[in-house]
Amino acid sequence: MKILPLILKNLLRKKTRSALTIASIVLPLFVICLLGTLLRALEADPSGGKGMYRLIVRHKVSITNWLPGAYDPKIRTLPGVTEAVRMQWFGGAYIDQSAKNQFARFSVTDVDRFLRVYDEVSVVEGSEADWVGDRSGLLVGRQLMKRYGWRLGQKVSFKGDIYPITLELTVRAVFAGPDESGVYFHHAAIEEALPRVKGYVGWYWLKTASVADTERIPRQIDAMFENSSAPTRTETEKEFQSMWVSMLGNVKLLVGSITTIIGVVILLIAANTMAMAARERVTEIAVLRVLGFTKEKVLGLVLGESFALSMIGGGLGLGLFVLLLPGFREGLVNSPMGAFAAGIRLFPEVLALGFGVTFAVGLLAGLVPAVRSAQRPITEGLRQVA
Amino acid sequence: MLSIPLKYNVRNLFVRKVTTSLTVLGIALVVAVFLCVMALGEGLATVFTASGSEKNVLVLRQNSQSELQSGISRDQAPLVKALPGIEKDADGKPLVSAELVVVLNLDKRDGGSSNVTLRGVEEKGMALRPGMRITEGRAFVPGTSEVVVAESVARRFKGAEVGQEIRFGAYRWKVVGHFDAGGTAPDSEIWTDTEGMLNTFQRGGYSSILARTTDRAARDQLVAALAGDARLALDGKVERAYYDEQTATAAPIRFLGVFVGVVMAIGACFGAMNTMYAAVSARTREIATLRALGFSRLSILVSFVLESVALALLGGVAGCALAFLLVKLALSGVTGTTNFATFAEVVFAFRLTPALLLTGIVFSLVMGFFGGLFPAGRAAFTKITAALRQVG
Numbered sequence: 082m083k084i085l086p087l088i089l090k091n092l093l094r095k096k097t098r099s100a101l102t103i104a105s106i107v108l109p110l111f112v113i114c115l116l117g118t119l120l121r122a123l124e125a126d127p128s129g130g131k132g133m134y135r136l137i138v139r140h141k142v143s144i145t146n147w148l149p150g151a152y153d154p155k156i157r158t159l160p161g162v163t164e165a166v167r168m169q170w171f172g173g174a175y176i177d178q179s180a181k182n183q184f185a186r187f188s189v190t191d192v193d194r195f196l197r198v199y200d201e202v203s204v205v206e207g208s209e210a211d212w213v214g215d216r217s218g219l220l221v222g223r224q225l226m227k228r229y230g231w232r233l234g235q236k237v238s239f240k241g242d243i244y245p246i247t248l249e250l251t252v253r254a255v256f257a258g259p260d261e262s263g264v265y266f267h268h269a270a271i272e273e274a275l276p277r278v279k280g281y282v283g284w285y286w287l288k289t290a291s292v293a294d295t296e297r298i299p300r301q302i303d304a305m306f307e308n309s310s311a312p313t314r315t316e317t318e319k320e321f322q323s324m325w326v327s328m329l330g331n332v333k334l335l336v337g338s339i340t341t342i343i344g345v346v347i348l349l350i351a352a353n354t355m356a357m358a359a360r361e362r363v364t365e366i367a368v369l370r371v372l373g374f375t376k377e378k379v380l381g382l383v384l385g386e387s388f389a390l391s392m393i394g395g396g397l398g399l400g401l402f403v404l405l406l407p408g409f410r411e412g413l414v415n416s417p418m419g420a421f422a423a424g425i426r427l428f429p430e431v432l433a434l435g436f437g438v439t440f441a442v443g444l445l446a447g448l449v450p451a452v453r454s455a456q457r458p459i460t461e462g463l464r465q466v467a
Numbered sequence: 468m469l470s471i472p473l474k475y476n477v478r479n480l481f482v483r484k485v486t487t488s489l490t491v492l493g494i495a496l497v498v499a500v501f502l503c504v505m506a507l508g509e510g511l512a513t514v515f516t517a518s519g520s521e522k523n524v525l526v527l528r529q530n531s532q533s534e535l536q537s538g539i540s541r542d543q544a545p546l547v548k549a550l551p552g553i554e555k556d557a558d559g560k561p562l563v564s565a566e567l568v569v570v571l572n573l574d575k576r577d578g579g580s581s582n583v584t585l586r587g588v589e590e591k592g593m594a595l596r597p598g599m600r601i602t603e604g605r606a607f608v609p610g611t612s613e614v615v616v617a618e619s620v621a622r623r624f625k626g627a628e629v630g631q632e633i634r635f636g637a638y639r640w641k642v643v644g645h646f647d648a649g650g651t652a653p654d655s656e657i658w659t660d661t662e663g664m665l666n667t668f669q670r671g672g673y674s675s676i677l678a679r680t681t682d683r684a685a686r687d688q689l690v691a692a693l694a695g696d697a698r699l700a701l702d703g704k705v706e707r708a709y710y711d712e713q714t715a716t717a718a719p720i721r722f723l724g725v726f727v728g729v730v731m732a733i734g735a736c737f738g739a740m741n742t743m744y745a746a747v748s749a750r751t752r753e754i755a756t757l758r759a760l761g762f763s764r765l766s767i768l769v770s771f772v773l774e775s776v777a778l779a780l781l782g783g784v785a786g787c788a789l790a791f792l793l794v795k796l797a798l799s800g801v802t803g804t805t806n807f808a809t810f811a812e813v814v815f816a817f818r819l820t821p822a823l824l825l826t827g828i829v830f831s832l833v834m835g836f837f838g839g840l841f842p843a844g845r846a847a848f849t850k851i852t853a854a855l856r857q858v859g
Contacts (some may be wrong), residue, residue: 101740102741144582245529327575330802330804352489
């Protein structure tokens with residue numbers, strides 16, 4: 082007799098129990114995949130590899146200290162630096178300070194060179210020249226345009242918090258790229274309203290000719306300004322991003338341990354089901370053995386049932402995850418964590434993790450009941466009254 | 468109505484040892500995870516709710532959300548300090564401190580780096596924060612580039628032991644002492660004197676001014692005086708309220724706790740349901756006998772729901788114990804995350820409060836109730852004749 086149909090029949094005997102076990106695997110597995118994706122996205126590179134050639138020069142004390150804008154010629158003329166722009170964080174508020182109206186607002190000193198550094202994006206509406214030519218011009222991410230329903234030529238005002246000014250800007254161009262959740266405008270717009278900030282920048286963003294340059298140039302730049310009144314710290318874009326993750330604290334450890342414990346909980350639930358199923362069938366298994374089923378077949382029968390349960394549950398959980406991920410990402414794009422959402426993709430390693438957990442649960446949950454069923458002497462099994 | 472004694476259910480739980488303990492363990496883990504994450508959120512929120520006094524007024528530039536964004540020029544400071552309502556210390560000087568905050572990017576002991584607030588304070592800075600005391604070394608001498616470091620910062624960052632030096636290119640600060648602020652905001656900071664810091668960083672003004680008022684009326688008067696002075700363009704905030712606004716930092720962690728907790732609870736609920744269905748189906752004849760003896764459907768329903776609730780309660784208690792041990796033994800140290808309002812690290816400890824533990828128990832009872840409801844329903848509506856005839 083084939084073993085597979087028997088496994089399926091066994092699964093269908095207690096429909097409620099099988100359904101409940103499967104359901105109790107689906108949701109936790111979904112959460113495991115989601116948490117795994119968040120972890121991977123924290124480490125992901127949203128620039129799609131372009132950031133490998135880019136460096137960020139900031140004040141050594143911290144990003145909140147400003148650098149003199151006069152470093153520009155020295156940095157730009159270094160061999161290996163192909164382009165550099167000066168940038169600043171404006172912050173402030175659009176409409177109000179509430180979480181739903183948070184998005185990144187940057188000013189750029191060297192607007193004409195900006196898209197040569199930020200080269201993974203392309204202007205899809207309006208034109209770069211329009212933005213560069215208008216001192217109150219605004220370059221907006223496509224996603225943000227959609228979120229607020231802005232149009233080209235629309236006036237937008239940002240109320241400053243770091244800077245005691247309100248900026249009136251005009252949407253001149255829209256860009257598309259991996260992260261479409263920010264706006265960029267001329268630093269001149271801030272300088273006009275607040276002359277005292279003239280000559281200061283938040284950081285330099287530069288592009289290098291090769292990956293080898295990204296190792297050499299940071300040391301060169303930092304050595305150049307080591308003993309000045311504004312020493313620098315130069316990092317690759319990747320290192321700069323990992324600083325933000327590191328600032329969050331032990332997020333990785335926290336999310337990692339939660340994921341592990343969820344895995345253990347699924348295992349307990351599945352193991353419980355299998356233990357119950359095996360216990361109820363002690364007599365039945367003895368009869369099968371009398372009919373000529375080998376120990377190995379019995380082992381396969383119980384393990385197979387356990388695998389079938391976890392595979393169905395795991396499959397549904399993974400399917401649910403794959404279905405809901407785009408929606409989840411969409412929801413996150415329009416939140417204050419928009420820039421982070423850009424890093425969220427369907428990571429193959431997360432699917433592998435989900436599959437691995439499913440496999441492990443199937444194996445471990447069925448192992449003890451299967452071995453015990455196979456090893457129990459026939460006579461003892463037949464004697465038992467359920 | 469005759470009710471079935473609770474003992475019947477409790478004994479039944481012990482008959483099926485393996486199933487019961489697997490289910491209890493599952494529920495315990497869910498409760499423990501939920502509690503640990505919530506304890507993290509609670510610890511973080513406590514830093515803010517415990518910080519700041521009702522009597523202190525924090526003066527910031529208009530529209531500034533945090534000290535880091537604010538700026539107060541040197542000539543504005545004497546005008547603010549001269550405003551009425553500010554309390555005098557025993558020595559007759561006003562309890563007020565013009566302060567400067569700068570964020571330093573320091574290397575952590577366990578790798579990586581994070582931002583720490585360096586705060587310049589004036590003479591009365593410490594008197595304005597009750598509960599602060601020097602635990603090692605001494606206070607800094609103004610004008611000497613000396614700093615005192617919060618104990619919890621010293622434990623997490625390199626080079627912050629007494630006698631060591633915090634260096635930054637041309638900047639150097641000598642660590643002369645450690646302090647403890649009883650779990651409030653300064654516990655995440657490094658302190659030095661304002662004048663020295665203004666020189667070091669070549670700043671033309673302060674970040675904020677903190678002032679103690681004599682009473683509530685004086686406080687409201689000071690806040691109103693600041694709001695009414697268009698020339699100054701400053702805002703006065705009650706210090707307590709300023710920190711309350713920052714509790715939002717703990718929101719994502721709490722969200723994670725509730726989200727993971729609820730999803731896992733649904734999973735564990737199904738697990739409990741499974742156990743209860745098995746318990747019911749194994750006892751079909753027994754239940755029919757009870758019915759034949761005259762126990763009503765309702766009393767059987769109640770009895771089985773109680774059994775499930777008892778099962779979950781065991782898990783809940785075990786989960787609370789597990790979380791308690793974890794927080795006491797493994798997670799007793801301080802940890803940190805960045806407060807994105809101040810752009811600097813907040814150092815805090817896990818805090819498992821009695822209220823949280825109670826939440827954990829209630830959480831498990833809810834799981835038990837819903838896990839037991841349907842199986843109990845099945846038990847209550849067992850057909851007596853069919854069930855009695857059933858073999859095995």
